[in-house]
Amino acid sequence: MRWIRRHWELIGPVLVVILVALIGSRTSDSLSLQFRSVLVFATIAVALHVFIGNSGVISFGHISFVAIGAFAAGITTTKPEVKPLSFPELFPFLADLNLGNIGSLLLAAALGGIFAFLVGIPIMRLSGLSAGIATFAVVIITNNVFRNWERIGPGAKTLTLIPETTGFVQATFGLLLAILVAYGYQRTRHARMLRAAREDSAAAESVGVNVYRQRLLAFTISGVLAGFAGGLLAHLVGTVTTQQVFLDLTFITLAMIVVGGIGSLWGAIVGALFVAGLNSFLAEAERGVSIASMDISFPTGTRLVALGVIMTVALLFRPEGLTGGRELRWPFRSVRPREGQGA
Amino acid sequence: MTELFQSLADGIALGSTYALAALGIGLVFGVMRLVNFAYGEVITAAAYTLLLTKDLPVWARALLAIVAAIVLSLMMEFVFRPLRKATPATMLVTTFAISFLLQNAAALRFGTRGEAINFLSGLNQAVTLAGVRVRYITLVSIAVGAVLLAATAFLLNRTDIGLKMRAAAADFQTARLLGVPAKTVIVLAFLMSGILAAAVAMMLAVQRPLATPTFGFLVVIPALVGVVVGGLDRLLAATAGGFVIGFATVILSDLLPSESRVFLNSALFGLVIVVLLLKPDGLFIRAGRSAERL
Numbered sequence: 001m002r003w004i005r006r007h008w009e010l011i012g013p014v015l016v017v018i019l020v021a022l023i024g025s026r027t028s029d030s031l032s033l034q035f036r037s038v039l040v041f042a043t044i045a046v047a048l049h050v051f052i053g054n055s056g057v058i059s060f061g062h063i064s065f066v067a068i069g070a071f072a073a074g075i076t077t078t079k080p081e082v083k084p085l086s087f088p089e090l091f092p093f094l095a096d097l098n099l100g101n102i103g104s105l106l107l108a109a110a111l112g113g114i115f116a117f118l119v120g121i122p123i124m125r126l127s128g129l130s131a132g133i134a135t136f137a138v139v140i141i142t143n144n145v146f147r148n149w150e151r152i153g154p155g156a157k158t159l160t161l162i163p164e165t166t167g168f169v170q171a172t173f174g175l176l177l178a179i180l181v182a183y184g185y186q187r188t189r190h191a192r193m194l195r196a197a198r199e200d201s202a203a204a205e206s207v208g209v210n211v212y213r214q215r216l217l218a219f220t221i222s223g224v225l226a227g228f229a230g231g232l233l234a235h236l237v238g239t240v241t242t243q244q245v246f247l248d249l250t251f252i253t254l255a256m257i258v259v260g261g262i263g264s265l266w267g268a269i270v271g272a273l274f275v276a277g278l279n280s281f282l283a284e285a286e287r288g289v290s291i292a293s294m295d296i297s298f299p300t301g302t303r304l305v306a307l308g309v310i311m312t313v314a315l316l317f318r319p320e321g322l323t324g325g326r327e328l329r330w331p332f333r334s335v336r337p338r339e340g341q342g343a
Numbered sequence: 344m345t346e347l348f349q350s351l352a353d354g355i356a357l358g359s360t361y362a363l364a365a366l367g368i369g370l371v372f373g374v375m376r377l378v379n380f381a382y383g384e385v386i387t388a389a390a391y392t393l394l395l396t397k398d399l400p401v402w403a404r405a406l407l408a409i410v411a412a413i414v415l416s417l418m419m420e421f422v423f424r425p426l427r428k429a430t431p432a433t434m435l436v437t438t439f440a441i442s443f444l445l446q447n448a449a450a451l452r453f454g455t456r457g458e459a460i461n462f463l464s465g466l467n468q469a470v471t472l473a474g475v476r477v478r479y480i481t482l483v484s485i486a487v488g489a490v491l492l493a494a495t496a497f498l499l500n501r502t503d504i505g506l507k508m509r510a511a512a513a514d515f516q517t518a519r520l521l522g523v524p525a526k527t528v529i530v531l532a533f534l535m536s537g538i539l540a541a542a543v544a545m546m547l548a549v550q551r552p553l554a555t556p557t558f559g560f561l562v563v564i565p566a567l568v569g570v571v572v573g574g575l576d577r578l579l580a581a582t583a584g585g586f587v588i589g590f591a592t593v594i595l596s597d598l599l600p601s602e603s604r605v606f607l608n609s610a611l612f613g614l615v616i617v618v619l620l621l622k623p624d625g626l627f628i629r630a631g632r633s634a635e636r637l
Contacts, residue, residue: 052432056432058431058432058435122616123616125620125623126620126623127623129378129575130619130623130624132435132571133568133571133572133615133619134615134616134619134620137568137612137613137615137616137619138612138616140608140612141608141609141613144606145606145609147605148605148606251436251439251440254436255436255439255440258432258433258436262430262432262433301450301451302451304443304447304450305444305447305448305451307443308441308443308444308445308447308448309444311440311444312422312437312440312441312444315426315433315436315440316422316425316426316437317425319425319428319429319430319437320430320433321433
């Protein structure tokens, strides 16, 4: 019991995720895809949180790690006999490489991390909006290169026939794994130093925190998770295009962690479930759903407008996010008097 | 040699248009510390107004476009009010959300394929100046850019309200304590940025005569990058940054061999990263001096 309570910040979100997955796995096929995509989006949000939440620096660049993960996982699992026909320009070693499901996810995670590390070496020296714009430049460059360099990917074409292995088991375990990594990292002294620098970077440096090194570490870990989430994404629907992993996804995943409440893991998860869940619900509503024997159907295209309205309203009325940027609290009143001044 | 001059003229023209957009972003940032991603949709609104008023005379279309841009800009000011005390991340993502919302609303109403605006298309004809063929719109863009920049500079430096705006930009709280009307200053900044957005929309509508939901977004992205590269904290530096991005886009695309021109964005944004690393406070901010905003 005490153990559960001590790690409630981890166990609470885990239970919520398992509950969502269980509900999703009981639904029809099309709805099941929506639920699984919510889980994958949440994985991306957790990856974003590891860097943005702990460092306080906004990164627009994480979707480039997602893109790298998605294309890496996609290219290494499409059937080798299809690849030379669809993508004749591909490097021979990429055309021959076939890793299988788990291998492709590991590769996606590794490449995401390596790329984040390399990009982070120069960029983590910046802070504030300069850092934001520099990471934005990274996502533009990644997209531009993927779109036009057909030796490493499908170029402007759609990468198809990726095995759709992100079922409920993989989507759920993937997200839980990401949560575990994020939670584990959050409790290390590295993350504490980074959060100290987030509150006051000069004060943190004056007590010996190397802000640059801590940021680079967080950026790399979140790159690993983002690449991994990209792999899950590729295996979710079986197709990837460069536009799918570009500015729209950047915006929507950032919106998730801000709507949820920037700075806490719980906020990232709540925000992701809220925004992605809403997105999925509206997508279904466009095709017509019936709730409590009422038929609701919206005209096509209203989904994104409605999503924009709801997110704007949520941000205007709760600028600090749905969770206020706090971790999940133990819901029961403690019997004994409070110990110390909280966590 | 003539090719070089042609590149330079085109570069200066695009640079002055981006500089106007950068100035519009910088004005609002100065008084509110808010980077408004949705500024692009103000430009888009002006472009769609030009589209919807096709049958009216040119002066009426221009006037209505300016009115539409001002109205939308002031509406944004109203919406952003609750955010004045929010964190930068929340402000940024909220403007992102509004931009997303308006773009999709435009897509819903007008479709994504785009419709021909047909505004002053005669300006696309070329005139030969000293052996160099230059389109009229190139000259007009440069002239409009110069006039509007000069007008803004005059307003900020030579008028009473301009002084108040600069004071508010330097230190908002202190300025308020000394009696600067905060509301007036902020509203004025949004109003001016609306006028600038309309000017940008008109210059671009001549050259890229297709009104699409992302018409303004595609301008604001480079302009915003320019603002940060130039130096967010000083209006002149931010404007110059916008100019440099426009100028560099044209020059780079002329310099790159034609088979690698598709990588223009990579080259441009690679350069952006390098500049940011070398001058994190801004290309046009002198090092060692405490930056005075505006």
